[in-house]
Amino acid sequence: MTRLANPAASASAGTEPVVTIAMVARAAGVSASTVSRILNGTAVVSQAKADAVQRAIASLGYVPNPVARGLAGGRTLSVGVVTQALDSPFYGAALRGIEIELQAIGHTPLFISGQWNEAEEQRSVAVLRARRVDGIILLDARLDDEQLVRLARDLPVVVTGRSLQAPNLASLRFDNFGGAFEATEYLLRLGHRRIAFISGADDHQDAVERRRGYREALQAHGVALDDRLIVPGDYREISGARAIEHLLGQGIAFSALFAANDQMALGAMLGLYQHHIAVPRQVSVIGFDDLQTGEFSIPPLSSVHQPSHEMGQLAARSMAALLDGQLPQLQMPSPRLIVRESTAFCTA
Amino acid sequence: MTRLANPAASASAGTEPVVTIAMVARAAGVSASTVSRILNGTAVVSQAKADAVQRAIASLGYVPNPVARGLAGGRTLSVGVVTQALDSPFYGAALRGIEIELQAIGHTPLFISGQWNEAEEQRSVAVLRARRVDGIILLDARLDDEQLVRLARDLPVVVTGRSLQAPNLASLRFDNFGGAFEATEYLLRLGHRRIAFISGADDHQDAVERRRGYREALQAHGVALDDRLIVPGDYREISGARAIEHLLGQGIAFSALFAANDQMALGAMLGLYQHHIAVPRQVSVIGFDDLQTGEFSIPPLSSVHQPSHEMGQLAARSMAALLDGQLPQLQMPSPRLIVRESTAFCTA
DNA sequence: CTGAAAGCGCTTACAG
DNA sequence: CTGAAAGCGCTTACAG
Numbered sequence: 261m262t263r264l265a266n267p268a269a270s271a272s273a274g275t276e277p278v279v280t281i282a283m284v285a286r287a288a289g290v291s292a293s294t295v296s297r298i299l300n301g302t303a304v305v306s307q308a309k310a311d312a313v314q315r316a317i318a319s320l321g322y323v324p325n326p327v328a329r330g331l332a333g334g335r336t337l338s339v340g341v342v343t344q345a346l347d348s349p350f351y352g353a354a355l356r357g358i359e360i361e362l363q364a365i366g367h368t369p370l371f372i373s374g375q376w377n378e379a380e381e382q383r384s385v386a387v388l389r390a391r392r393v394d395g396i397i398l399l400d401a402r403l404d405d406e407q408l409v410r411l412a413r414d415l416p417v418v419v420t421g422r423s424l425q426a427p428n429l430a431s432l433r434f435d436n437f438g439g440a441f442e443a444t445e446y447l448l449r450l451g452h453r454r455i456a457f458i459s460g461a462d463d464h465q466d467a468v469e470r471r472r473g474y475r476e477a478l479q480a481h482g483v484a485l486d487d488r489l490i491v492p493g494d495y496r497e498i499s500g501a502r503a504i505e506h507l508l509g510q511g512i513a514f515s516a517l518f519a520a521n522d523q524m525a526l527g528a529m530l531g532l533y534q535h536h537i538a539v540p541r542q543v544s545v546i547g548f549d550d551l552q553t554g555e556f557s558i559p560p561l562s563s564v565h566q567p568s569h570e571m572g573q574l575a576a577r578s579m580a581a582l583l584d585g586q587l588p589q590l591q592m593p594s595p596r597l598i599v600r601e602s603t604a605f606c607t608a
Numbered sequence: 609m610t611r612l613a614n615p616a617a618s619a620s621a622g623t624e625p626v627v628t629i630a631m632v633a634r635a636a637g638v639s640a641s642t643v644s645r646i647l648n649g650t651a652v653v654s655q656a657k658a659d660a661v662q663r664a665i666a667s668l669g670y671v672p673n674p675v676a677r678g679l680a681g682g683r684t685l686s687v688g689v690v691t692q693a694l695d696s697p698f699y700g701a702a703l704r705g706i707e708i709e710l711q712a713i714g715h716t717p718l719f720i721s722g723q724w725n726e727a728e729e730q731r732s733v734a735v736l737r738a739r740r741v742d743g744i745i746l747l748d749a750r751l752d753d754e755q756l757v758r759l760a761r762d763l764p765v766v767v768t769g770r771s772l773q774a775p776n777l778a779s780l781r782f783d784n785f786g787g788a789f790e791a792t793e794y795l796l797r798l799g800h801r802r803i804a805f806i807s808g809a810d811d812h813q814d815a816v817e818r819r820r821g822y823r824e825a826l827q828a829h830g831v832a833l834d835d836r837l838i839v840p841g842d843y844r845e846i847s848g849a850r851a852i853e854h855l856l857g858q859g860i861a862f863s864a865l866f867a868a869n870d871q872m873a874l875g876a877m878l879g880l881y882q883h884h885i886a887v888p889r890q891v892s893v894i895g896f897d898d899l900q901t902g903e904f905s906i907p908p909l910s911s912v913h914q915p916s917h918e919m920g921q922l923a924a925r926s927m928a929a930l931l932d933g934q935l936p937q938l939q940m941p942s943p944r945l946i947v948r949e950s951t952a953f954c955t956a
Numbered sequence: 957c958t959g960a961a962a963g964c965g966c967t968t969a970c971a972g
Numbered sequence: 973c974t975g976a977a978a979g980c981g982c983t984t985a986c987a988g
């Protein structure tokens with residue numbers, strides 16, 4: 261095999277010979293071991309040699325090969341990221357946050373999607389491990405606590421959407437309960453008593469928490485629960501629209517509506533519009549997530565802000581700490597209610 | 609070691625010895641070379657040995673190490689994907705399409721974002737090459753034709769958003785001109801003559817094409833161009849809202865509005881709403897991209913459908929063909945106008 | 957402090 | 973058809 265003039269050569273440049281650590285060593289008059297040590301800060305090296313090596317690296321345009329590095333040393337400088345979806349505005353912002361922070365510490369993310377499916381997620385983790393990532397970040401993992409803890413025995417793990425204590429593992433949890441509580445309370449303060457709730461699916465932990473927040477806020481304010489006001493949804497727009505059909509069809513009265521996410525809130529607003537029910541004049545609507553879209557909906561949607569971009573950043577920073585042998589102590593920001601124009605005082 | 613019967617489970621399982629090709633070889637009573645050949649279909653091997661190897665692989669739960677494979681053979685079974693954004697609904701759908709198709713041929717995508725910035729994109733390509741991806745897919749690359757052609761000398765390249773002929777390279781182009789032409793023509797047929805246009809930035813090729821489609825449709829129908837009707841935007845919602853302020857502020861009359869993308873159309877609809885101008889009764893609005901969001905806007909937005917998910921799939925399939933030494937002959941679907949409720953006959 | 961050597965897990969000419 | 977050997981580009985004990 262004569263791949264000395266390697267075809268898979270340098271950056272975007274085209275056909276250039278790939279420069280290896282051996283070439284750098286030769287040019288600097290030292291051994292490859294020394295170059296490696298300088299590159300990795302693995303040992304103290306005399307200033308003279310260090311300088312010579314740096315010069316050789318610069319003049320040859322040497323870039324370490326992460327593949328070889330991964331094979332030899334165990335470190336690939338990559339971290340796996342399993343997201344539930346690649347095409348969601350919510351996770352998208354988190355992915356970008358991760359990409360930025362990981363880049364800052366010289367690591368490359370490997371994104372792969374789990375589709376809210378445990379088997380799929382298992383497959384994704386397997387792929388990532390086969391690729392020898394240095395650590396794995398999971399956004400709202402479907403794997404159970406035990407599986408995550410076991411995984412963390414082999415490599416650093418950070419998981420969002422739950423609290424979990426384990427060695428070599430960091431978790432980041434957003435206060436969905438508190439956010440939902442606050443949203444409901446806001447509606448209550450506006451004088452609403454008949455507040456409908458469109459929930460997410462029960463296999464989403466955050467959906468369960470948000471419903472609990474809704475319930476407890478009502479109780480805390482002494483408003484009787486009416487289960488007919490709780491309509492099941494699936495986080496997609498269409499289920500929000502269907503919820504309106506259901507409520508109206510059954511003649512269930514309500515002056516406000518809290519949807520467990522913005523997408524359903526938007527779907528509900530369309531349903532209301534189709535029935536010529538004005539928002540917020542006749543019905544107030546509030547969502548959860550604070551998607552970009554809601555900012556430009558008609559009317560602009562009040563919502564609980566969820567800091568997905570920051571969450572991505574925090575997850576990546578936690579991973580950086582773990583990789584560095586430290587104990588990450590990062591916390592998610594608290595929920596924040598963003599009031600726009602879809603909510604108003606109750607006039608019913 | 610019966611637990612190893614399930615590779616996916618074992619991969620996420622925790623501390624297990626990693627099984628190598630040598631172990632498989634020993635168990636099957638053959639050499640590592642033979643195992644490798646069977647795995648890669650690289651040579652004809654006697655049925656007896658093939659069976660023995662398959663059995664050994666199954667019982668040991670062997671999974672080839674792509675890192676070692678990449679170092680030794682040059683193939684990493686990964687393909688780099690540079691997208692402009694990780695957090696865009698439009699690109700997100702394409703990424704998912706790519707992930708699905710790549711998985712079908714046993715390759716893993718490496719997503720990285722270019723942020724519509726040439727330097728950033730160059731960096732991304734360099735990272736991908738350092739990781740020894742087998743090929744690179746670029747969505748709406750900022751790199752110029754020459755750079756792409758040069759890149760394709762080293763590894764298969766597929767690029768969307770332009771037509772480019774070169775060896776080892778496939779391009780996929782969507783007919784933005786045609787789509788814009790059709791949208792404008794539709795408005796014309798509804799009787800509109802004063803059609804405002806909110807354009808995208810000129811450094812987006814698709815934005816330029818869409819504006820050209822608008823202009824030529826007007827000409828083709830003998831409607832005089834009024835440059836004051838063309839307002840610059842930047843593809844973001846807010847620029848659509850600002851365009852409305854501008855139009856109204858300058859007293860420029862229009863009965864219809866064509867925005868070069870849905871996000872600006874949505875922003876414009878909000879602007880119109882704020883000025884109590886009814887859509888579509890007083891002004892018809894049409895967008896481009898057919899985002900999920902537009903389906904649930906108020907009113908639901910008419911738009912030119914852009915098949916981003918399919919585009920991702922086609923790009924991945926083109927890459928598969930290239931990787932296989934074939935010449936991909938895939939074509940993007942034609943633009944399709946989706947008429948919803950934001951457009952109506954001109955009553956002005 | 958630093959080099960020679962072995963090894964990471966695979967692939968692929970090279971010889972049977 | 974198949975095995976032994978070399979090599980991919982690096983890292984890291986092991987000895988100075």
